[in-house]
Amino acid sequence: MSMNWDFLIAGREQITVTTDSRKVTPGCVFVALRGEHFDGNQFVEQARRDGAAYVISGDDALAQLQDLARAWRRQWAGTVIGITGTNGKTTTKELTAAVLSTKYNVLYTQGNLNNQLGVPLTLLRLEKQHELAIIEMGASHPGDIRELVDIAEPDCGLITNVGRAHLQGFGSFEGVMRTKAELYDYLRAHGGYCFRNTDNPYLAQMAGDLKTVAYHTGLMPEGTHLVGAYNSENIQAALCVGEAFGVSREDGLAAVRAYVPSNNRSQLLQTAHNTLVVDAYNANPTSMQAAINAFAGDTYILGAMRELGEYSHTEHQNIVNMLLERKADTVLLVGGEWKETTAPYPVFDDAQALQTYLEQHPVRGSRVLLKGSHSVGLENIVPLL
Numbered sequence: 001m002s003m004n005w006d007f008l009i010a011g012r013e014q015i016t017v018t019t020d021s022r023k024v025t026p027g028c029v030f031v032a033l034r035g036e037h038f039d040g041n042q043f044v045e046q047a048r049r050d051g052a053a054y055v056i057s058g059d060d061a062l063a064q065l066q067d068l069a070r071a072w073r074r075q076w077a078g079t080v081i082g083i084t085g086t087n088g089k090t091t092t093k094e095l096t097a098a099v100l101s102t103k104y105n106v107l108y109t110q111g112n113l114n115n116q117l118g119v120p121l122t123l124l125r126l127e128k129q130h131e132l133a134i135i136e137m138g139a140s141h142p143g144d145i146r147e148l149v150d151i152a153e154p155d156c157g158l159i160t161n162v163g164r165a166h167l168q169g170f171g172s173f174e175g176v177m178r179t180k181a182e183l184y185d186y187l188r189a190h191g192g193y194c195f196r197n198t199d200n201p202y203l204a205q206m207a208g209d210l211k212t213v214a215y216h217t218g219l220m221p222e223g224t225h226l227v228g229a230y231n232s233e234n235i236q237a238a239l240c241v242g243e244a245f246g247v248s249r250e251d252g253l254a255a256v257r258a259y260v261p262s263n264n265r266s267q268l269l270q271t272a273h274n275t276l277v278v279d280a281y282n283a284n285p286t287s288m289q290a291a292i293n294a295f296a297g298d299t300y301i302l303g304a305m306r307e308l309g310e311y312s313h314t315e316h317q318n319i320v321n322m323l324l325e326r327k328a329d330t331v332l333l334v335g336g337e338w339k340e341t342t343a344p345y346p347v348f349d350d351a352q353a354l355q356t357y358l359e360q361h362p363v364r365g366s367r368v369l370l371k372g373s374h375s376v377g378l379e380n381i382v383p384l385l
Contacts, residue, residue, distance in 0.1 A: 303372020
């Protein structure tokens with residue numbers, strides 16, 4: 001049940017919220033969250049002494065925070081653009097922000113704050129001068145996107161694609177589709193519209209009669225800092241959103257070309273010894289296959305794909321088969337999941353074991369693909385390459 005937050009937000013130009021008792025400042029809102037290894041409720045009195053204007057505490061603190069964020073978003077006059085998808089949502093969010101920022105004051109999700117905590121914290125950063133908000137939404141279980149759109153209340157939205165990720169939580173690929181489609185469902189029910197890659201049959205099936213602004217996968221533009229032809233659809237999505245909001249394609253492309261990826265996503269690094277393609281933040285079967293297909297090099301360093309449940313063995317074996325078909329020169333695999341496959345390549349328990357190996361068998365003069373989930377820690381071996 002929603003609470004009337006007017007007593008806290010009426011007349012405010014901005015609102016400062018923290019979940020860290022060490023960062024309490026006079027006039028802020030302190031949210032006392034409880035986790036597996038911490039309990040913010042222990043610091044409520046300290047937060048009040050440090051000047052917190054209001055404290056959200058108790059077992060429903062997260063729900064209260066989400067409710068406050070919804071209320072704050074409703075009193076803001078701008079447009080909210082929701083972005084989700086299996087692969088490319090963070091890159092698409094960053095590119096869209098870069099394009100729209102050529103004309104507007106844009107607030108957008110920082111880093112990977114795209115969950116039930118990150119989305120409300122992002123919305124609470126909205127200020128009067130912001131004209132557009134780009135809210136990234138992640139999901140690993142059915143109903144996750146429904147929860148997030150009910151908080152962010154997007155006016156329009158974008159699903160980059162759907163693929164085989166978090167299958168342990170979703171249960172199946174169909175479960176992934178149903179959950180991502182919750183963004184479309186919200187927009188349809190509230191008179192919104194979507195930006196959609198009309199080359200993607202899954203998205204067409206999910207969108208149904210939802211009002212659509214169309215774009216195509218297209219070709220990878222020249223002169224960008226992004227690696228991999230699979231980024232073409234992320235770029236086209238950003239350009240499409242930009243054009244819908246009055247940013248010319250020429251200005252949009254200039255913004256895309258100026259964008260430099262970070263956080264180990266589609267990064268091209270030239271070291272003293274090798275050329276590296278570093279895409280070591282997320283990995284699932286769809287993105288792993290796309291990265292391998294787009295890679296023109298001789299050395300593959302691949303981390304295990306996590307949260308696949310009963311599909312884990314099959315999906316890892318599919319990647320091994322793909323590498324065998326490509327007759328890959330050098331393949332180094334990290335994570336116990338690869339041990340269950342027929343891989344004829346070295347398999348290391350973890351990144352530390354691979355580090356030890358690379359210290360004794362350095363890779364030199366190669367073009368190297370590093371692809372894996374952040375939990376594998378492949379970014380830690382970059383200094384050795």
